[in-house]
Amino acid sequence: MPSIRGNVRVAFEFSLPSVCGNVRVAFEFTLGPLRLQEAFVASEASVFMNQPPPHMSRPSIIIKLILGLLWTITHLAISFLNLWSHLIYSLECYLISSGLLRKYQNLHLGRLKCLAIVVDSKEAKSTVKVKQLLCWLSSMGVKYVCLYDIEGVLKRSFEPAVNVSRDRTAGEHFGIGANIKDLHRSQREMVIDCLSGSDGKEGIAKAASLLCSTYFNGDTHGDGKRKPAFTEADMASALKAVGCGGPEPDLLLMYGPARCHLGFPAWRLRYTEITYMGPLKSMKYGAIVKALYNFSKKHQNYVLQIRYTN
């Protein structure tokens, strides 16, 4: 008669909301040796005696209750931990926003020449949120922002305004309420570059087409019999010629449900630091300050340790 012995491994999963979207939690643990032989025997005995087996025998009820209790306790514990981490995160963002955490008060952004913001196209339709974000960045002293979404929503929403307002402060043009006074006071200006998918892969394809046309028109190379020896410099020049040049961002912040750069111009992503910020609708000022602060610290370490990576 087979018996059930040995360890029992219990695994379950559930979804929990978190600061970065729903998180699926999978949890496993191993119970000590369980002896279920008695329950099994009782069930078999009932069948053997041609009697209907009891609906549930006592040991199996107890086991079920214990396992159910363990599952509930574990679920509660993980929910609590998740809630706790969410509270800590929100508290930290609040403390940063209110200026109570001294180390975040003075951001040294000298090395942040260009900041890229990638937004999921659906979330990019929330222009109020994007304007708020730009205003925050301007107030922090960011000088150059590349705004990107793959479908060009941001380009359509902001580019005409950006072109008009090149000589004004970003806050003045976008009409953000309470922050305008601060911006006027600080006299900060911020360059905003709006990009879309046409500047990414399409741009590289256009640059390749230009390089091929130029090569076979004999403008740059000789007889064209050898395979053209295009270099990275040639590609960079071609990208500039088709209007897809631009600086390599030092830092890229991703907003959206998925942690992807969504086709941001590949040529410009070589050594860009990438940070995922969560959905745009739950963006926090403190979280951005923290991301910029971490970048400023890390960038210094990267420069110092450049020969020692890996």
Next chain:
Amino acid sequence: MLFSHHSPAATSQLLAPSRRTLLLPLPCPRAGATSAAAPAPAAEAALLPGGLRAESLPRHVAVVMDGNSRWARARGLPSAAGHEAGRRALEEVVRLSRAWGVRALTAFAFSHENWSRPKVEVEFLMGQFERAIRESVAEFLREGIRLRVIGDSSRLPVSLQKTAREAEEATQSNSQLDLTLAISYSGRRDIVQACRNLAQKVHDKLLKPEDIDESLFADELETSHANELPDYPDLLIRTSGELRLSNFLLWQSAYAELFFTDTLWPDFGEADYFEALVSFQSRDRRFGVRKL
């Protein structure tokens, strides 16, 4: 609640769970199947640890194997020890990928920028790659793993080029897992060489410059597959806490879920891989109908 145990199954009457019951062995036994037939979906699902759903696993995973030298330094060991430990970590990830049903794995073994490292270290790494490939061919044949090596091969030692070519030829008909090793690889150089290939086709009058679009360009990248396997990674893992692509799969990573972990590569094991895959499955990855 899912139950699993190692002894013969009980009757379902006893433990009437409220959710689906799945009996799982310990994950990742060595898959000893021949390379000829693909494992049945039920068998693949049975090898998955609890919490992973077979239908939403990434088909193509890319890894940036960072942290070998730091791992060795932290232990007072020479960097060679770190690279050896890194090799073992990669073997484990290959085994897990094969067992869990990931169809393609691309590993960033050596970047084009790494040529500027100390000569001794570079020579050690080239030797290690050659030994690892030569010693793994039998395993690849047994497990149905197809090997490809991408990158600027012109700078590799001739013996390594030969070993890689022979291993590619020997394993080209395998279909269980596509393993791509990026050695002397650079994302920008990949783009430039695709451009050169297209220029050659223009020269051969196979196409005109104005015909070049995203799709034609993508077909010329080194990662392009001739078969149905996905060229682009669904999940890109980088270890050691760095938050950069470092010139790896710049074009191909547009829709890859980026998973950054502080774990150093030699310490990256089953638990870390599991965490990355769970993180992938938890994301709301809706990309509409845009062509990738």
